[in-house]
Every structure is written in structure tokens, then in C-alpha cells.
Amino acid sequence: MxxxxxxxxxxxxxxxxxxxxxxxxxxxxxxxxxxxxxxxxxxxxxxxxxxxxxxxxxxxxxxxxxxxxxxxxxxxxxxxxxxxxxxxxxxxxxxxxxxxxxxxxxxxxxxxxxxxxxxxxxxxxxxxxxxxxxxxxxxxxxxxLEGRAPVLRSGARPGDVLAHAGTLGASAAGLDLLTSGAASPDDGAPGVSNARSPFVAAFLRPDSPVAAGPAAARAGATAMLDVSDGLLRDAGRLALASGTDLDLSEGALMLDVTALVPAAVEVAMATDDPDGAGRARTWVLSGGEDHGLLATFPAEVADRGLPDGFRVIGDVRTPGAAGPRVLLDGEEPEAATGWDHFRP
Amino acid sequence: MxxxxxxxxxxxxxxxxxxxxxxxxxxxxxxxxxxxxxxxxxxxxxxxxxxxxxxxxxxxxxxxxxxxxxxxxxxxxxxxxxxxxxxxxxxxxxxxxxxxxxxxxxxxxxxxxxxxxxxxxxxxxxxxxxxxxxxxxxxxxxxxLEGRAPVLRSGARPGDVLAHAGTLGASAAGLDLLTSGAASPDDGAPGVSNARSPFVAAFLRPDSPVAAGPAAARAGATAMLDVSDGLLRDAGRLALASGTDLDLSEGALMLDVTALVPAAVEVAMATDDPDGAGRARTWVLSGGEDHGLLATFPAEVADRGLPDGFRVIGDVRTPGAAGPRVLLDGEEPEAATGWDHFRP
Missing domain, CATH: 3.30.1330.10 (PurM-like, N-terminal domain)
Structure with a gap:
């Protein structure tokens, strides 16, 4: 020391x-x-x-x-x-x-x-x-790239499945736990702080499923990006680059929302705000900085089994008259904002 | 605009x-x-x-x-x-x-x-x-590297010539012109300022003989580094890495000193300090941020002609009992200080 x-x-x-x-x-x-x-x-x-x-x-x-x-x-x-x-x-x-x-x-x-x-x-x-x-x-x-083609944002095709590896919303939950006073950053050991709340750790020291990236490429992923600005916003980028719609399944995301409910309850109690469950869903859909990987795979790859860490959360569709966009169970999601460094 | x-x-x-x-x-x-x-x-x-x-x-x-x-x-x-x-x-x-x-x-x-x-x-x-x-x-x-071996700091051999491409001391002269008030940074057009004093330009917007680097490698340079912290200090690094002495020729450097005398006179007048010529020599030996290239070449390469931009300023010698060091016409130079970001 x-x-x-x-x-x-x-x-x-x-x-x-x-x-x-x-x-x-x-x-x-x-x-x-x-x-x-x-x-x-x-x-x-x-x-x-x-x-x-x-x-x-x-x-x-x-x-x-x-x-x-x-x-x-x-x-x-x-x-x-x-x-x-x-x-x-x-x-x-x-x-x-x-x-x-x-x-x-x-x-x-x-x-x-x-x-x-x-x-x-x-x-x-x-x-x-x-x-x-x-x-x-x-x-x-x-x-x-080990001889492979790079997996760009632009390669998704209608009929592909949409899959995610890593956490969704955990970092945003950690930030709200800290700002609400429901958690303290030093609930763990100094320096490494292994004993911290997992949400606070996800915010202060995010992990990314880095090995899942090359694994996805080997498995034949058609498009991929790092989810750093929130699921909806980054999915929108993939949709736009690929010229497709992406339809997210609320049912598949319910797993991620459920995982955040304990944190949402803690924040709700600390802030006297009863809307706990709603907050968990917003974290999953719009929270940034989790650094998971969002990828699309041909359906036959999903049928054989996706690479370790990936889970199907939606599918890729031919865009409608509104142009490429992100949907939630086939419907336009409520407005979700992103992040801009100069207009915080 | x-x-x-x-x-x-x-x-x-x-x-x-x-x-x-x-x-x-x-x-x-x-x-x-x-x-x-x-x-x-x-x-x-x-x-x-x-x-x-x-x-x-x-x-x-x-x-x-x-x-x-x-x-x-x-x-x-x-x-x-x-x-x-x-x-x-x-x-x-x-x-x-x-x-x-x-x-x-x-x-x-x-x-x-x-x-x-x-x-x-x-x-x-x-x-x-x-x-x-x-x-x-x-x-x-x-x-x-276009198939060539990298030119490291450690390859100089006794008998090689020591050569430099680019300017020495011009940036330091520009800094002293500005700090003494003898020159203004906006003596030229806004933005590009092409009409500036060449010394002020060398300080604010240094150039480097970038093409001379690969040319030196093709010609067979045995060692090379970027002179960013001053000639004596960077030559000392090359000497140490190569395990050789480097003997700089005052006569060869007199060209560089002479080029800086007009700036030294301007600073001397602005500061009421008569030691103009001495300042020019210090700029050449210890001024940083010129980003010239210091390289060593086998003597036979120098005999055939060095790559464009390089000029011989000394030679490489077997180190004496004092270990690898930089000499000026065979003598230990007076103490010359370097630059440290935390001890300015």
C-alpha cells in the first residue's frame, strides 16, 4: 500500500x-x-x-x-x-x-x-x-478481427432475431440509488469496493461481455453495437443504419425489469415516490452506460442456439411507411430521451 | 466562416x-x-x-x-x-x-x-x-512500417554518425519572444496566422520533418527519436538506450545557433538582458517541442549522402568509464535541465 x-x-x-x-x-x-x-x-x-x-x-x-x-x-x-x-x-x-x-x-x-x-x-x-x-x-x-469481416450496425435483415448480452438498466439504477441517497458509493472496501450494491458497482465500474463480441461474429451475427446510450436509443441507431424496424418484446425485457425492482423500491422509499416499477422499466429501456452488446442473428442461428450470454429480446422487421424505427410489441414506444453532453 | x-x-x-x-x-x-x-x-x-x-x-x-x-x-x-x-x-x-x-x-x-x-x-x-x-x-x-524493422532508440553503434532533421531551438525562441513581450501571437491573420514570426509559429504550431522518418529507416538509420524535450536531454536518452556516448559538434550546431541570434537579440532588447548569444545556444541545446528527428547512421551511409533534411551534428562513440553520456566537442556539457510536468 x-x-x-x-x-x-x-x-x-x-x-x-x-x-x-x-x-x-x-x-x-x-x-x-x-x-x-x-x-x-x-x-x-x-x-x-x-x-x-x-x-x-x-x-x-x-x-x-x-x-x-x-x-x-x-x-x-x-x-x-x-x-x-x-x-x-x-x-x-x-x-x-x-x-x-x-x-x-x-x-x-x-x-x-x-x-x-x-x-x-x-x-x-x-x-x-x-x-x-x-x-x-x-x-x-x-x-x-481474426480474419472475420467486421460486424457493422448496418447488417440487420428482416427475419433476423434481435439479441442482447450483458445487463440493461443496472448502471442507471446505480446512479439513481446514489443520487437519491438510497445507497452510498463506499458501501464496500476502499479501492476495489467488492462489497458494493451490484447496481452501484454497475454504475461506477461497469462490466461488458467482451468475449461475447467475437463469439457473436463467429456465430454469424449480422449487426452489432455497444449499448452505451440506452437500449431504445442504440437500437434506433442499429435500425437506422440497417434500414429495418426492430421490434422489442416487452415479455423478454420483463426479466431485466424484474431484476431492477428491488433497486426501484429502494429509490422510491428514499425519494417518497411510489412509482417504483415504472422507474425500473425506464432504466431498462433508456438507461445508458451498461455496455452490453445488442446484435442481430439469422433465425437459423438462434434456432441452433445463440452464443453464450446472448438472449433474444426481439426481432428485425421490414420497415413500414414511417421508415426504420424501434417498436415495443409492435407499437411505437413512448418518447424516451437520450443523452447529450452539451444539453444535459 | x-x-x-x-x-x-x-x-x-x-x-x-x-x-x-x-x-x-x-x-x-x-x-x-x-x-x-x-x-x-x-x-x-x-x-x-x-x-x-x-x-x-x-x-x-x-x-x-x-x-x-x-x-x-x-x-x-x-x-x-x-x-x-x-x-x-x-x-x-x-x-x-x-x-x-x-x-x-x-x-x-x-x-x-x-x-x-x-x-x-x-x-x-x-x-x-x-x-x-x-x-x-x-x-x-x-x-x-512498410515491412521494415522499427528504428529504436537503442541501435546506435560506435562509429555511426549522429544526424538531425528539422529545427533546433526555434520553438523555445518563440516562447521566449512571447513571454518577453518582444512578439505577439497574433502578428498574423486570425486562425491560420501565416504572417507570424517564424519562431512564434514554431512554438505555437510546430512542424516536424515527418517524411524524413521513413526515409531515414530506408537509408539504414540505426537509431532514431523525436526531439521533444531538448537536444541534450533526448540525445541522452538515445545514448543511454544504445549504451554509447554521443559527441555533438559545436561547429555543426553553430548554424542552428546563428539562425536564432535575431530572436535572441529581440528578447535581449525586450528584457534589457545583454546575454543574447548565450540564450540562442541554450535554445538549441535545451529547447523542447521542435519535433525534429535525431538519428544515427552507419558512416558509409553518411558517405553516400544522408536522406533529405538530415545534417550531421556529431558522432557515436564507445562510452568511457562514466557510462553512456552526451558530450559537446568531447567535453561534458554544462548542466542543462529538462522538463517535468509536475516540477515545472
Missing amino acids: TDPTLRVRDLDETELLARIVPLLPSGEGIDVGPGDDAAVVRAADGRFVVTTDVLVERRHFRREWSTGYDVGHRAAVQNLADVAAMGARPTSMVVSLVMPDDLPVQWVTDFARGLADAAPPAVVVGGDLSGGDVVMVSVTVHGD | TDPTLRVRDLDETELLARIVPLLPSGEGIDVGPGDDAAVVRAADGRFVVTTDVLVERRHFRREWSTGYDVGHRAAVQNLADVAAMGARPTSMVVSLVMPDDLPVQWVTDFARGLADAAPPAVVVGGDLSGGDVVMVSVTVHGD
């Missing part, structure tokens, strides 16, 4: 790196790792997949709620999910960390541990450290 | 992207560009080079001095130089931009133009936008 009073400003960049680098995942497929001007990563497939995302303190996380471990884990997962959603296996990542000079060194080593626990099989091959007034994290993840 | 009163908060993310994306470089070698969960980039070589860097407002640039164009250009160049320093040709990049909601949209489109002008032959294949209290830019650039 690092001395908790040690701050980033007490170390120079070399000393700080010496504490971080041994914690980061290393492994195969890397010709040149950190330490030169750039890394060299193998791409036997002759292509690589790449995606990038940034997390900004006070916009995407609060340090009062999220530990360094949480932020490192989340920064990795949200990018790993995007690579998986192309049907690729994550291979490598580069990570930049901007931090105030009074940030505890323990926060930074926790960050590295969270990153490392989320990253396998991807390896950290480089990065950058800088000072700044708030913590900012930028992660770029690369993946290997 | 965008309405100068239009702010980032006046547009949603889709509207902002619609203004940025058409400005970004697109081109060959990309199987899937922006718009899906991730991009797919070709890597015919079976490997790719990757590097990342972050620029933070008030740490790396001031918006009073740097236009959006400057920041976009610089963010691209500092990463392109790292890829070039491996002997690779830049192919693609991903870019994240964090911005306050009152940032003018014109700043963002200028940023995209600066990036685009610096990027070729690299293509922008993805990115992320987020809100934040200050502007932060994170760029990850990929490169193609």
Missing part, C-alpha cells in the same frame, strides 16, 4: 511511471512496448480495429463516488465494449491520464489496477501523463 | 460533428471509418505503430496565444513525429476533444482544419467529444 499522503507532485514523471508500469498488463503480440517513441503491435489479420473515448472528472465521474480503480476499470471497459461490438478481440491499448498535482499517488496506482483488471486480453503499450486541474482519462483500444 | 458568436452549447453533438467531420482528412487504407462503434484500418505490414499524446489548456497552451488551428496542428504533429521516429509512415489517427460549453464553434472548426493540414497522409478514423472546464486534446496516431 502506498503512503496515502503521497501526492503526484511529490514524484517526478519517471518515479510515477515506475510505480504505474509494473501494474499494467503486458503480454503477447507486442513487438515494441512502452519506452520508445511509439509501440509496435502485431496485426496478423492485416487490419486493426480502433476506438477511443475520454472520461472527464465532474462530467463523467466524481472522485467522491468513484475510486481510482473504478475510473481505470470503466475507461478500459467502455472502449473494450466498442471493439467487441465490431466482433473483434481486444489486443492493445494506449492510455493518457491528466491529473491535478495534489492527486494521491494511491489513486493513480488504483487506476492502473482497475485498468489492468479490465484489460485482458488487451495489453497497455503506451500512454501519456500530464498535469491538469481535474482528472481526465483518454483510452484508445485496438482489436483483432 | 462560422458565426463567431455561435458556441459549442448552441449545437448538439450530431450538429457539431456535422461541422467537423467534413473538414477532417479521409483517404485510402480505411475499411470502416467514423460512424460505427470502432474503425477498421488496414495494416498490410502485419504490424502497426501506435503513439498517443495529450494537450491540456493552461498546461501546454493558452487560448490567448494559440488559435484552434494551432492546437489542432500541434496535437497532430507531436504524434506524427513519434510515429516517424520509429521509421514508420503515419496512416491513421483518432482524436478526442474536451471543450467548455462556451467555446466558439469557430475554434472547433479551426482545430479540425489545423489537424487536417498537419495530418496527411494520415486519416482521421474516429474520436470522441466531451464537455469539460478547459480544452483538452488527446490524439493517437498509427503508422505503417
